[in-house]
Amino acid sequence: MNIKQVGIVGTGQMGLGMAQLLAQQGIKTISVKMTGGDVSTKQTQVEKSLQRLVDREKITEEQRSNTLSLMTITVDLHALRNCDLVIESIVEEMDKKQEIFSQLESIVNDHTILASNTSTLGITELSTAVTRKERLVGLHFFNPATVMKLVEVIPTLHTQQETVDGLVEWINSIGKTPVVVKDETGFIVNRLLTPYIIDAIRSCERGLSGVAEIDTAMKLGCNHPMGPLELADYIGLDIVYHMSSNLYDTFKEPRLTPPPLLKTLFVAEQIGKKSGLGFYDYSTTPPTPRSF
Numbered sequence: 001m002n003i004k005q006v007g008i009v010g011t012g013q014m015g016l017g018m019a020q021l022l023a024q025q026g027i028k029t030i031s032v033k034m035t036g037g038d039v040s041t042k043q044t045q046v047e048k049s050l051q052r053l054v055d056r057e058k059i060t061e062e063q064r065s066n067t068l069s070l071m072t073i074t075v076d077l078h079a080l081r082n083c084d085l086v087i088e089s090i091v092e093e094m095d096k097k098q099e100i101f102s103q104l105e106s107i108v109n110d111h112t113i114l115a116s117n118t119s120t121l122g123i124t125e126l127s128t129a130v131t132r133k134e135r136l137v138g139l140h141f142f143n144p145a146t147v148m149k150l151v152e153v154i155p156t157l158h159t160q161q162e163t164v165d166g167l168v169e170w171i172n173s174i175g176k177t178p179v180v181v182k183d184e185t186g187f188i189v190n191r192l193l194t195p196y197i198i199d200a201i202r203s204c205e206r207g208l209s210g211v212a213e214i215d216t217a218m219k220l221g222c223n224h225p226m227g228p229l230e231l232a233d234y235i236g237l238d239i240v241y242h243m244s245s246n247l248y249d250t251f252k253e254p255r256l257t258p259p260p261l262l263k264t265l266f267v268a269e270q271i272g273k274k275s276g277l278g279f280y281d282y283s284t285t286p287p288t289p290r291s292f
């Protein structure tokens, strides 16, 4: 599949991460910041991220400037009109994502593939917002997008097989590993990972042990690179809350309901690393585990 230019809607941790990953692979990217305002902070964020790679001798100065020259950040969705692929990566809420797809359909070319990076939401339900459903697909990258190897590919009953095959080939060509999965809430990874994370939150809530102890136990006892609460903070507790709610809405298993502590942190906007507070306090180095 010949993908020369990719549009990315949303400039959060996943949106910017995917843009950087693709630009590092020589693909031109246009990122759209959907909350308006100044894009310079996002530009600075990307520059710093690439500079860290130069400092660690992972990329050269020339690769850094080539990558930056391939990345555009704007607030104008119309800038995506000539993209071959557009990946939506905004907040994990069905109505907001559907609104974006409906707008995109009237902007992009006939050949443009539309994809969502949703963690759990149904791709078929998202596709009800568009007329040409055969070009919409789920492409689930993982966090951080520049590092994590997996991309879940989620076709709907409408998606053309040719599109799926082309995307699988393209994902391999950018150094990632595709896994095609049925359109069911949570796909593979979050169907299995979310119950584990929310069980860890419930264990913390019930006083089984402290935040640091639960994380240490899973790191040292199971050889996981991160503990479940540290991982929840890294994903973002807003995303974890929505993943849990979406899974419960689909499967109606009581175990999948968001634990009260997760809901409290979500409504308090203490949503993990990106907000500075979550299960850990990120104002210190290393972050301090909190007591609940």
Ligand SMILES: NC(=O)c1ccc[n+]([C@@H]2O[C@H](COP(=O)([O-])OP(=O)(O)OC[C@H]3O[C@@H](n4cnc5c(N)ncnc54)[C@H](O)[C@@H]3O)[C@@H](O)[C@H]2O)c1
Residues within 6 Å of the ligand: 010, 011, 012, 013, 014, 015, 033, 034, 035, 089, 090, 091, 092, 093, 096, 117, 118, 119, 120, 140, 141, 142, 143, 234, 235, 236, 239, 274
């Ligand atoms: N965080 C993860 O580990 C992870 C991994 C894979 C996929 N995802 C999925 O990627 C998507 C983005 O997640 P993220 O972690 O980058 O979140 P984030 O909070 O870092 O970014 C969310 C983005 O949505 C934008 N936004 C907020 N309100 C909006 C609105 N009303 N309309 C349009 N845009 C709005 C924000 O400006 C921001 O750019 C979600 O669907 C999430 O489920 C997240």
